[in-house]
Amino acid sequence: MRQAVEYLPRRAAGLIEEALSDTRVVIINGARQSGKSTLADRCLGDRPDAVKRYLDDPRTRASAAADPIAFLDAPGTMLIDEVQRVPELWLAIKNIVDRDPRPGRFLLTGSARLLSLSELSDALPGRSETLELFPLSQGEILGTPEGFIDAAFAEGARLRTAPSDLRRRDYMAIAARGGYPEAVRRINPRRRAQFFKSYLDDIMSRDVHQVADIQRSSDMRRLVSTLAAQSGGLLNYSRLSSDLGVPVTTVREYIGLLEVVYLIRLIPAWSANATARAIATPKLVFNDSGLAAHLLSGITNDATTGGLIETFVLGELARQLAWSQTMTRLLHYRDRDGYEVDVILEDNAGRIVAIEVKAAETVRTDDFRALRILQRRLGARFHAGFVLYCGDQQLPFGDGLSCVPINALWTTSQPDLAAGQS
Incomplete structure (x- = not known):
């Protein structure tokens, strides 16, 4: 056994x-x-x-x-x-x-x-x-509650979270570890890196070939490395084709295969009549932030750091959707004016909880600009807006808006939804 x-x-x-x-x-x-x-x-x-x-x-x-x-x-x-x-x-x-x-x-x-x-x-x-x-969530690793999504829809901006002692470097370390059980068990960074290397080799040599006949595996490997640097960003097939020197049709086929073997995930764009200027481009994220971090070893800048933190947060939310009592879709929003919201959670009633992710320990009023624009456009449908950041406390930023430490995702208790129904 x-x-x-x-x-x-x-x-x-x-x-x-x-x-x-x-x-x-x-x-x-x-x-x-x-x-x-x-x-x-x-x-x-x-x-x-x-x-x-x-x-x-x-x-x-x-x-x-x-x-x-x-x-x-x-x-x-x-x-x-x-x-x-x-x-x-x-x-x-x-x-x-x-x-x-x-x-x-x-x-x-x-x-x-x-x-x-x-x-x-x-x-x-x-x-x-x-x-x-999915790979392990933080709540599964730590044995903590993971009721953020249900609490956000039940309580809106009235949701209350405990102060956090985690900072940006801590979140980066957690994201770099990822959630594969074997990676979590390996404390030694060198041994963890060896796991990720072997894992990728298996995916490329076994899983991908099991579902399709790949003629040039080197192109697939280059694509995977390129996608890691863009995890958390909008998917641009034409730019990838140009950067890699590979036909757009091949890029589309390979990305589809990487979805099939659960290496990446495409987050659909959200739109509604009230936001007619929305664009339909999906967002691409790795299913495990640790794997993305491994591919980015030695590449450290604001873009990759922000992308990795966003990949981690999106992964935690995607995992939580599976057991949340609130039936919710995970989406993102960007309009033609350049305003974007990293995460849109929409329930069956059409209510929206919008989330921005910031890889910073402080939050400014400007960080809520896109959330406020979406709030004005949606009116009553806009249920709450949060900026998840690497700081220590929750703070209000206007009606229905607040900043919340990222670890609220796995430390917020699940509310009693039955008791709250009228």
Whole structure:
């Protein structure tokens, strides 16, 4: 049985158990080394008649490919780890759950966005639920509450946070560590750097080639390094094409592949009728700030520092969306006049919580300029605006606006939303 060293409880565990109680096929998707196998194993630890299959074992993989139906025969829940390695299993799973609709039949894990792969094009609508597992959040690492998003929507600018003893250098160190469990365990910076190097080598040599035929892997590697310096910025395919000397079509294809293997994430642009001047360009961020920091080793300037802090904050918010009770979308905003807001959180009612990220220990009135413009344009839809910064305390900056230490993301308790409903 596989056991993790110094296992840190994952917030996704409860979500997986809930899904298994009413859904036939539950899929845990996520980056390599984010802890999917360990989490899946633990979720099934006490289930009677559970069967666990790991497709990184060549013999197990050969058995699955040779006779998928017999391979999938099990009385209880079957865990299939790295299911994308044997695409032949997909239709066999569909056939089984169509004939036997009991919930919790299969728990699948994969290191790529499974339904993006051409071999797995026949999805399971109504039969499956997919949960994305990111690298560890700060709250998971430290064992602290992570209720910022729910509190922001429940309390708005009245949200209260505790003073922080963290400063910019501390946030840079936290961001550079990242959240991959193995990177978190490695205290020695040189050994952590070796992990990131090996991780990238595996992604380039195995995962990317598993989902596409890449003719020039050197171009892909140069693209990854270039994207690290631009993480947190708007995605400009034409500029990347010019900088790398690679056709725009190739750049688009490669960025799509890097999304499939969970190396990067595209944050969609937000717009509404009230902000007709908004542009539709997505923002690109690395899924793990530690990996981006590794690629930026030796490159230190205000742009890369700001980009790394923003990448870290966006990563924490993306993780928190998975377990927040408030159904929220993560977006960004920029208009043709050059005003931009780093993060737009929009709930199902259309309320907006807008966030600016500053890699500074002090905040000025000008740092709220874009938030105030958006506030005027949206009126009642604008619920609250925050500047997350590297300073020590929360301060008000006008009606509905305040600055908040970045660590409020993982130290703010989740409010009792049921008690607050009228």
